[in-house]
Amino acid sequence: MQLGTTSLATKAAGADDGWAKPVRLGRRFGALAVGVAYAGLLMSAAPSAFAQVAGQASSAPIELPSGALGFPAGFFADASPSTALDMVRRVPGFTMIDTDPDVRGLSGATGNVLVDGQMPPVKSVSLSNYLQRIPAGTIERIDLIRGSAPGIDMQGQPVVVNIIRRGGAYSTLAVQSFIKAYPDGDAGPMLRVEASRRSDSLSLEAAVSARNERMQPDSGEGAYSVRTLSGAAVEDGRFATDYWTREVEASLAAEISAGDQVFRLNGAFASIKNDRNETYDIERSPAGAARDRNVIDSETNGGELSAAWEAPVIRGWSPEFLVVSTYERDAESAAQMGRKPVEFSREVSVASETVGRGTATYEAQGGFKLELTAEGAFNSLDVASERTSGGAPVALPAANVLVEETRGEAGVLGSWSSGAGLDLELSGRFETSTISLSGDVQQEKSLSFFKPRLMAAWEVASGLQLRLRLEREVGQLDFEDFAASSDASEGLVSAGNPDLEPELANVVELALERRFWERGALVLTYRHDEVEQVVDLIPVDGKFDAPGNIGDGTRDELRLSLTVPLDRFGISGGLLRFNGAQRWSSVIDPVTGQERRISGERPFEGDFLLSRDVPAWKSSFVLEGDLPYSERSFRLRQIQSLDQGGWWKVYWDYQPRPDMVIRFQLENFTSRERTRTREIYAAARSLTDIGVVERRSAAFDPFFLIRVRKTF
Template sequence: MVLISYRALAFAIAPLAFVGSIGLAPALAQTAETVSPATSVTNALPNLIDGKRTFQPAYFNDITPQTAADMVVRIPGFNIEDGESVRGFGGAAGNVLIDGSRPTSKNESLFAILSRIPAGNVEKIELLEGAAAGALAPGKSLIVNVIRKANNKASGKWEVQTTGVGSGRIKPKLDTSYTSKLGGFNVTTGLHAEIENVEDFIGYEGVLSPSGVFTERGPNDDRRRSKYAQATFAMDGKIGDTKLNANASYMEGNFTRDWVHVAFRPNATVPFRVDEGKEEGTTKRWEIGGDLERDVAGWTGKLALLAKATEDENLDLAGFNPVGQTKNFGRFVADSTNEERVARLTFKRKFGAHQIETGGELAYNSLDFVGQYAEGDGTIFVVRPSDISSTEVSENRKEAFVSDSWTLSPKLTLESTLTGEWSTIEQTGASGKKRSFFYPKPRIKAAWKPHDGWTYRVEVERVVGQLDFGAFADSASVGDNNQNSGNPELRPEQVWSSLIGVERRWGKRGVINVSLVQEKFEDQLTLVPTRNGGVALGNVPEAERWGYNISWAIPLTALLAGLEIEGNYRWRDSELADPITNQTRPFSGWNGKNFNTNITYEIPKKKLRMGAWYWRGNNNREYRPNQTFLWDTIQNWGAWVETKAYKNLSLEFGVEDPNGTTFNRLRTDFTPDRRSGVVRQTQYRERSKDGVWYLLVKGTF
């Protein structure tokens, strides 16, 4: 097992001491009796009983919720997490359950699913910790379980949003759903459609010599548009003693991008080169899932099934053409189909202080990919046989596990899980290969609550990453004049992940969480050079990442009733041995710092809420064998006001970055590669986009 290192403990002292000092502050240092509210106070923080806090609908009266999503996001110290984007069910579980079961959908977010449950149909919401959480969702330290009323009434909800950008363009959005009873089943249908993206990035870019002098520069114009529509269907109910859930969704969307850059020599008034290109993409995606649950010989058995597929067609075209010469463009076209089939069978049963769950999963995943690179004058293109890439990748994966959620005492809980994963990956085509893997995946999590309002957590687990099948095939970013080769030798990265955390709760909504994390990687994925001089995603033997998270929700009622500030800060550092220079460097493409916070002010009697938010992050660096890319820190802010003074209506108006946002990127090219340290040239790019305003109207019927 991997334990937190002394280096990691050193930088943990400050945030942990900070939380400890909060416990000594007069405003927060409350005894167990004062922290624990009387159960008759329905809008106070519920008592923790057997690892569970039960929130009645009255707790949310001050915000007049319309949907279950409005209620869940209001629970202090809890953030909705959709789970990892991996194949299968086991590693993709989110932290929200509905009537004790996780939704059998991977294409839809938990927030979207909760948004289709009318608030009037919610009987209560449970927040579960420690073994109580692990008993319903192994591997989760904190989960929410939304319990619906047995006699749900037919109802629906709708929302229309109009978003405007500084250029005067409008982005409409429509979302509607309706829930009714049909033959004893709850049936929900939904429709979502929006113009998701209307962004114009305007700025300039230029090339600097190794001495830092611009050898060329000029304006750029980058315009992006995307839209999609999705229809959903879900039903649940009982047939005899068997619980049944089923869901389906279908989505279509497309994306376009047109860009141009005009390059001028120093002191010239006429351009010497015009760079231009476009990207186009279409996506079709469908999913069908469901589960059956019933008691079998004293055990609760559950069978979950899922089938899904995504079809993508993409075009990437770019030309860097001197004025007055014949134009030459590069074009990369790719068609791909991803499919997934999953079956998961589990059994769980309570034995005294133990909740045992065991089961297994079978999954089949595949990628059918065809890509081709061509060159031409923009109208006629020539494709050489060597520029055609075609491959099929498939994976058969099996998993078996046993989990024990153990309540040692009212103050101490322990969850332990042992999982075995077997997989066989087979690739056809010129680089065809078949490989098999086996990985044990142990996990142990402990939670200690010495006093009411305090929770200490320790977690250690081994996580096996999911290979992106796209990395087995060739790809290209023609606009950056970069191509990546497919790599049939890829291995899944394995991570020993450790966490130490402390949580402090007080009053109705006060909570502060601090956690210290460390991850040790084997076969970490990064770009590596290939034998033929190309670039591909590959494995490095060892790598490490460490950092901490702080999140908070702090009522400021001492200053003003209804005032609250919440947010989080994440800090990470990392290191690996660079496969080009053999020197230690951070991970490629990883954002080390991320901060966001928002302040809200509520006047429940007037059914009025308002707030402002701030986000700062996205500062990262990417490494290629002969290049580095550096993106500057980005800052965003906005403000909003919402009223629910009108019956069954919610009106919200807000602005985001009214002065616009600027994005800076520095690309450095080395010759022949980064080992030499010799800079061939540096490209600086600055782009800005307009701020936006929006008007959101939501209602129920």
């Protein structure tokens, strides 16, 4: 398979080139030096230029009567934002939770960003993508709401931001294009066009984009080895993976105002094709040199239609109705070839959902609010899987399954805002569903749960707030876990488990928020979960793994969000931001009976940003990075660990004129390395010691990006 302009076969053929490694190292160290120098320049360059803008502070946050903080458009002006997404990411102490298209229904799937007091009428479209459709110039201010505010549905979140667009008539058109230049000569282009038009009675927003680029998290090359537990070499060689994606997306939204009624319509479509090619060049093994390959092709096509109606106020009640329908078809084919008989797998899944939600809100005197909700949904997932080895079919448990669910939920919420810094919210939701399986599995189950929640926010003093959340959470079943699946990249086959039950958790969450220096914020959050029916991996038939319930466990998380304006340190326009989460978990391993971490839990992850806005230069300079993380999963005959290095980038946004922003970006200048380690046992982990340890690494070289955004 030819991927991009350079095939992996060509790369592998050149693996022994004596110059390849020194050149690669030179690129990496050179890029790292550029990144370090950029960070120093960002903090120290041209003090006189920065002095010119001293005292020209942007608009300060506004203390609103509701207790919320309002950030006017001028607050973000020095950073020259292009879209609502750019502005939301600059709200101090706020971390955006994106929409989760895999969550069925609307509760919990909508993120923590509102637009004009309403949740975006989208589900399969990511919140990030939706916010890119809103030009920064059309925004009047962004409110940060902690606890509650009149007329605001918090969507079950303790903190949300509300984007308030300015009134009046306007129209915008923006074109954004970038190209990524990779070290081997390949290029990854992208083009996006956004348009909006707004009047007193009608607003339209549209966006269309296309891209053809590498998926950075999985591309790269590095060492491959298999060792015994004593360290003796079994195999040595090189591993390389190339992963390209081609994507087309289009969306259209309309809002129609007719007197005191508002209608919202939304449509979206996406088509994504991925090509992944993995090559193992074995240089030394008991059988001599060899080559193994995995070729994986996948395609996703889907769309969404939604309609919302905000009805007139009826005797103090404000009713709203929303209907969303989604469709997605995923197809993946994989072939593994080399020393073993050729293995082929294919999986096709078709998922659809139609969900309707009605809400009625009553705002009473004295800060009281009552909200009634009702939601109904029909979901289906049709999965067909097959696998062959050497041309012979391999029997997979629950390979072909049709899953259908009818679900209903009703809830009541009462909240009270004292007006003196104390907000309380008490809610309860009752959910019932019937799930039926047909095909290789004939089964039907009914589930019912009550989900209470208590939230409290107390403004102890100006800029100091305490928050408490007590909640009974009910996890959603992933319908794909009911059917068998194969992962050619990981060399794993998972059986389906129609007996899977949802995970339950009693949650206690405490948060302390401290605001300082107008633009600074510190938020410290601790969360403890008492988990019932932990969903992890269980052995099936002594040879497969499958998602399953492994008993009760605990999860703990400590999160820190820190935003520090650097003006007080003599660096005008400077900003430092850090988000980090430390996690602990505990459950009993179903294979060994010993206590361990829950599979997939990351002990630590975080991100870092250091920026400096220089209005005199019409520029912003940014150093940004995702910190390294690791995770482990525990299977019947192996323990798999993934260690992923940090992903760092530096960029310069230059605005030569008000309607144009040019970005020059060096990405991944530390050459992020991704290492997978598998401790493989000859039999169940409870019966034998580790047989061999397989380790493969892939380091992705730095690359350069130029992005131009032009508005008309």
